[in-house]
């Protein structure tokens with residue numbers, strides 16, 4: 001593309017052509033061409049509306065729509081020549097249209113500006129990506145529900161401070177992850193509402209003198225609403241910030257899950273196995289099998305937090321209306337989308353493949369005095385005050401530590417030295433199954449509650 005060709009786009013006012021480095025420096029076509037489909041979609045809707053408004057003739061509209069269809073095909077066939085001199089995706093496509101259909105191509109930009117065009121393109125693009133991400137979230141959540149149902153009665157230690165606290169079911173633990181993702185998915189749906197508003201019609205900043213029919217373009221593009229204020233429409237990128245915020249939060253959740261998976265696959269825990277296809281080996285240590293997928297997802301958190309801060313900082317103090325600063329919105333947003341989609345996809349593939357080592361989990365719960373609280377609650381039911389019960393059980397645990405015995409392994413005589421209120425029936429509450437089954441209310445860890453929660457989860461996904 002020659003300098004002359006570039007200058008055609010705003011050439012009238014300029015007496016020298018753009019500095020070659022400045023041209024490359026200010027260009028965005030290297031990354032914004034990713035929105036070519038949405039750019040064409042927006043232009044076709046705009047042309048359709050302009051014809052209905054009497055601004056274009058029917059023949060002009062048809063030529064534009066067909067020319068753009070052909071351009072889409074050229075791009076998809078890899079035959080389109082992108083030009084840095086033409087700065088961005090919008091001007092590349094428009095210039096090609098004019099190449100193809102002549103002067104009519106130049107009429108497409110009537111009643112619009114790149115400012116409302118780019119804002120529209122990003123929203124259309126992000127809306128499409130949100131729908132794909134939503135599908136991945138749903139797939140991952142379905143995988144969690146399936147695992148949770150299978151492991152509804154599998155016992156593992158529950159932790160606070162990463163110390164064994166009380167027994168829980170593995171299914172219950174998986175459903176905690178499910179809840180985190182459920183909220184992430186709600187945030188995604190909520191963000192979509194504000195993404196799905198149409199800037200087109202705002203033109204450069206003040207609106208346009210042509211008799212545009214915004215409601216018509218809105219309907220053609222499937223937007224829920226039009227942006228109410230032209231100055232705001234072309235300048236704000238809060239919807240992209242919102243997306244980055246929910247992406248950062250979602251990957252933060254995935255990083256928490258990752259951390260547990262990494263711990264659990266270690267030889268010290270050995271709670272689960274991850275199939276080899278989600279792991280790699282070491283080039284020097286033959287015994288190694290590294291949980292790369294969860295580690296990498298954990299690491300992606302920094303990147304998404306970075307994109308959120310980048311966009312917040314980009315928006316800060318920008319005066320109305322459009323500023324070139326906003327060209328910097330795309331790369332962080334694109335990468336946030338790709339990163340989140342990739343993490344979700346990897347997780348959706350991996351979660352159903354987790355193989356729990358049920359015996360190891362159970363044994364870990366048994367070893368850590370996980371039913372100490374159950375013994376205290378038992379004493380309370382026999383009339384002992386909770387603080388006294390706490391003290392009594394503390395002493396029993398101390399004996400257990402000394403004798404290397406879990407509470408459930410002690411004889412009745414051993415236990416009774418701490419409280420004469422302890423009877424034969426104590427052994428039911430000291431079993432792991434008894435402990436989890438007793439937490440039998442909504443949100444509790446009992447296997448029946450897990451199954452009921454899985455059912456509610458499936459209904460919610462439907």
Ligand code: ARG
Nearest residue numbers: 028088114115118324326327
């Ligand atoms: N490439 C620009 C962007 O990404 C398109 C809008 C340019 N508008 C302008 N007045 N220079 O924001």
